Amino acid sequence: RLKKISLDEESLAIAEEATALLDNMSYIISMLEEHPTSQKEFENQSINFSNKLKKIINSLEETVITQSLTTGNLEGEMEVDLDDILIRMSIKEIKKILDTDILKEDNLKFEMLQSVFNNEFNSQISNLTSNNLKSTISFTEVNNNSGKLVFIEDVLDREASTININREFVRPIFIDDPTVIDEISESIRIYLGGKKLSYNHKSYLIDLLKQTNSDENVFSKKKNDEMINAILKEVIDGNISINGRKSFYEIPYSDRNKKLSLSNLSTGMKSFSILSILKNSGAFNTVEYVILDEPEIHLHPEWQLKYAELIVLLSKYLNIKFLVTSHSPYFIEAIELFSMKHGIEGKVNYYKSKHTQNPNFYTIEDYTQRLSDIYDELAESMFDLQNLRDELELEEE
Missing domain, CATH: 3.40.50 (Rossmann fold)
Known part of the structure; x- marks a missing residue:
């Protein structure tokens, strides 16, 4: 359904800039989430994006945009889908984007963290063998800082998770x-x-x-x-x-x-x-x-x-x-x-994963001072083979 929108030269330039920025919004966010970047760089890019969008809103508010249903070739006219232009370029809709939570800095960081888990585990993060929809990763760092990540049906629960989202993350x-x-x-x-x-x-x-x-x-x-x-x-x-x-x-x-x-x-x-x-x-x-x-x-x-x-x-x-x-x-x-x-x-240091009392949970314990226990457990299969050898030799006799 094509109709004409008549814009003066200044409005047309601003509107085109808004369109281009909105076209790239999801791409920018996905790049921030998926590609390796320092925490500082991530913050700078997300803030810069938000500021650019706000600047365009201010410019649009100061400019009169008139809509015309004429079919003539007026200067500054461009053929567009009216439904599309109302969604992508109108002040009201762009403001709505700014008012949503997605552009808030902390939420962008949580989205990035969720994306990391989705990409690594193909969006299968929760325990498939458990009827419990909640999966938890708890950890204690070298500096004794502790935290946990809670996923409910593969989605990161921001309220239940206790992790400093503003910390520096490193990619191994x-x-x-x-x-x-x-x-x-x-x-x-x-x-x-x-x-x-x-x-x-x-x-x-x-x-x-x-x-x-x-x-x-x-x-x-x-x-x-x-x-x-x-x-x-x-x-x-x-x-x-x-x-x-x-x-x-x-x-x-x-x-x-x-x-x-x-x-x-x-x-x-x-x-x-x-x-x-x-x-x-x-x-x-x-x-x-x-x-x-x-x-x-x-x-x-x-x-x-x-x-x-x-x-x-x-x-x-x-x-x-x-x-x-x-x-x-x-x-x-x-x-x-x-x-x-x-x-x-x-x-x-040497560590070993162990079942807890709940069969669906594991803990990773420090075995540095009990390394012989690891050797003994891993060598059990060798003992099984030796026992089988002894049995076979007895049968031959």
Whole structure:
């Protein structure tokens, strides 16, 4: 249903600015929610957006906008859908947006926090095995500050949650799948049905891996990195190059300068390559935490030892906090012994998740002084195998 709106030149310019800003409102908010940004940057952008919109409202209030149903080509006229223009450009409707809670600073931050959980867990946050619609994450930090996040049917309950939303949040590097390195060569982020895929820990890691300089050798010249580089060279004895859509491993000792696509590396080599790229690109200098989810499962036992020593050395020399999950007593013991060897055993803590009296709840307890209990529990399956072996030997007799 097209009708004409006649605007003077000044009003037309202001209205077009309002339209453009409103067009981008949801995009701006989604960018703030999904993409890594410092707390200060987030606050500045949200305040700046709100101020811009208020300025446009003031300008519109001072300008007379006349509507005309004429069909002539008057100067300053533009063809629009009347229903659309009334929603998107009228002073009343834009004011309504300003009066809603969505642009309030704290609510924007809660929306960002909700978005992080939605993206990481595909909007399945609550416990599906419990009839209780409420799920709670309670925590106590190193400085003894405590808090909790309460979700009801996957939605963050702002009233019940006790978290300082104005605190500084940090984004960790989370590595749970070495094959993520296969996706470095993708030139653009994938879109489905015109909608951008969620920006989660995997997307963030891919972006960091792409930031390395082209043709950069994975071995730096710094003296304090010699031990780190020595371990890397035992596994990756060639250069890793990332240049635009091309990422490859230069095969050492090759007369014909052969290059192997990173996607064709073994999964074990990919595990080491990810740490190499992040280290030499400087990505480790921008984060405080690196989370490794069962890194040993893709590695030969010998390489498990090298990987354990590597993360100990990275933690020591680059001052990175590693959070490592593992079900392997072999790998955990390697972390313990290499931490002793390199003098940081006092900085390493060991934790274990335990059922509470309520089977739907877990607590994470400090087992640093009870490490033998972890070894005993994880070794139970070995005892089961030994018992089975004994039974089979008895049957043969």
